[in-house]
Amino acid sequence: MLKTLLNQVGRYKTASLLTPVFISLEVVMDVLIPYATAMLIDRGINAGNMHNVYLYGVIMIGMAMLSLAFGILAGRLSAYASSGFASNLRRAMYRNIQQFAFSDIDKYSTSGLVTRMTTDVSNLQNAYQQILRITVRAPFRLVLSVIMCLVINPRMSIIFLVALVILASALSYIITRVAKMFAKVFEQYDALNTSVQENVSAIRVVKAFVREDHENKKFSHAAEGLYRLFVKAESLIALNNPVMNMVVYGCIISLSWFGSHFIVDSTLTTGELTSLFTYVMSILSALMMLSMIFVMLTQSAASGKRVAEIINEKPDIVNPKHPIMELKDASVAFNHVMFAYKGGSGEYAINNLNFKIRSGETIGVIGGTGSGKSSLVTLINRLYDVSKGSVFVGGEDVRRYDLTTLRNAVSVVLQKNILFSGTVLENLRWGNPEATEDDCWHACQMAQADEFLRPLDYGLNARVEQGGANFSGGQRQRLCIARALLKRPKILILDDSTSACDTSTDAKIQRAFREQLPGTTKIIIAQRISSVKDCDRILVMDNGKMTGFDTHDNLLKTNNVYREIYNIQTDNTGDFDKPAD
Helix, strand or coil, X not given: CHHHHHCCCHHHHHHHHHHHHHHHHHHHHHHHHHHHHHHHHHHHHCCCCHHHHHHHHHHHHHHHHHHHHHHHHHXXXXXXXXXXXXXXXXXXXXHHHHCCCHHHHHHHCHHHHHHHHHHHHHHHHHHHHHXXXXXXXXXXXXHHHHHHHHHHCCCCHHXXXXXXXXXXXXXXXXXXXXXXXXXXXXHHHHHHXXXXXXXXXXXXXXXXXXXXHHHHHHHHHHHXXXXXXXXHHHHHHCCHHHHHHHHHHHHHHHHHHHHHHHHHCCCCCHHHHHHHHHHHHHHHXXXXXXXXXXXXXXXXXXXXXXXXXXXXXXXXXXXXXXXECCCXXXXXEEEEEEECCCCCCCCCCEEEEEEEECCCXXXXXXXXXXXXXXXXXXXXXXXXXXXXXXXXXXXXXXXHECHHHHHHHEEEECCCCCCCCEEHHHHHCXXXXXXXXXXXXXXXXXXXXHXXXXXXXXXXXXXXXXXXXXXXXXXXXXXXXXXXXXXXXXXXXXXXXXXXXXXXXXXXXXXXXXXXXXXXXXXXXXXXXXXXXXXXXXXXXECCEEEEEECHHHHHHHCXXXXXXXXXXXXXXXXXXXXXX
C-alpha cells in the first residue's frame, strides 16, 4: 500500500523534500529562542547589563523572523505537495477505473468508488500535509527540547522522562482502539453514499410512490450507524486532552517544587528555570501533536488501503499480448457459452448457449425477465467475459481482439439510456468525435430523433440537462441509438432500446436499419413481438437457455415459449413475463 501511494507523489517530490527542511530550520529557531531568553534574563536583566539586554533582544527578534519565514515557506510547499499528491491519486484511480470491466465495477459498487475518490483521497491529502509538517516538527522539537533541558540541568530532565513514559502509554492504548473503529467507519460511508445515490437518481420514482418517509428512514439508519462509530472513535480520541493536561500540570508542579530548591541552592538560575518551563510545554505539545498524528495516520491508513486497492486492481478484462487489430466480418458465434456474475448467487445467467449469426443478419432476441437476454449481448464486446466456452466475432475468439478495436466495431445501446450534460451534438459525437453536423442529422433521421430535434430552437445545439432529464424516455432512447449509429459499427446491438417508443416509431427505426444498414449485423433485444417479428431469425431465451432460433413463422409452429409470448401480446395485450393461465 505505502509503495503504491508514494508512487503518486510524482513531480511533487521536490516540494515534499523541501518542506521538512524548512520545518526543521523553523524548529531550530523556536527551540533556541527560550535559551536566548534565559541568557537575556541572567546576563542582561539580573546582571543589570543593558548591552546584553539589547544584544539578546535583537538575536531573539532575528530568530523569530527567521522562524516566521521558514514556517511560511514550509506551509506553502506542503500545501502544494499535498494538493498535487491528492490530484495524482484521483487521476490514477480514475484512469484505472476507466479500464475496469463491468465485473470490476460490480465488485466495488459505484457509490464505493465515489467514496474512495472523494472522502478517502481527502483524508490522504490532509494526512500527507500533516506528515510533511507535524511528523517532522513534533519529533524534532521533542528531541531538541529534551537536549536543551539536559544541557541546562540534567537532574531536572528526569521529570520529562517520567512524563514521556506516562503519556506514551496512554496514547498507545488510545491509538490501538481507534484504529479498528476507523476501518469500520469507511465501510459505513459506502452504505451512506449508496443510500444517497439511489435516492437522488430515483427521486422521481420516490415522489411518484410517495416514499419520502421510507427513504428518510433508510438514510437515517445509515447516518445513525456512521454517527455511532464516530462517537466511539472521537470519545477515545478526546481522552488525549485530559491525559495531556494531567501530565502538563504534573510537570509544572514538579518543576516549581524542585526548581525552587535548586535556585535556593544556587544550582539553577531564574532564567534557566524560565526556559525549562518553556521547554516542558514544548515537549508536551510535541507529544500531543504526535498523538494526533498517530490518530490521523490510523484513520488515513484505512483510506490508504481503499485507494491503493483501486489503483492496484487488475481489471478482469485486458488486452491480449498480441491482439488482433481488425475484424474480418460481422459474424457472431456462441460456442457452449456459460456465464455467471461474480459475487452473485453462483447460478449461471447463461447456460450452454450455442448459435451462429451470419454477417449482415438481423437477429431478434426475446424472452422473459431474467432469461439472460442482456447478459448475452454484453459478452459480444467483452463488457463481461464468459465463465466457460467461447464467443466468436468475425471468426475469432473475442478474447484475442484489441479491446478498442472490438468495441469500436460493436456498438451497444444498453437498457439504461445515459446522456451527459452538454449539448445534443456533444452527446452524439461520443459515437464519433469527427462526425459533422450532417452526419449527426443523418443518424438522428435513422433513429427518428430528428422528429423532435428539428422543431427545437437550437436543434443539435439544444441543451441536455444532467442524465437527459429534459427529454422523455423515448427521446433519450432515440438519441442513444443515433449516437451508436455514428460509430458506423459492424455489429449493432439494441438492448430493449425502443421500449419507450411507440410502435409506429419503432417500426420506422427497424425499416431504416433494413434499408440503410444492409451490411451491419443487427441484434435487437425486445419485449414486444412487433419489434422482432420481421428479423431474419429470432433467438428465444428462457431461464438462461436457448429454446429456439428460427424465423417468426417457424417459431410460432415449433416453440411453445415464443407462441405463449405471441398469444399473450396479441390476444390479451398482457405482460408476457407472466405465465398464461
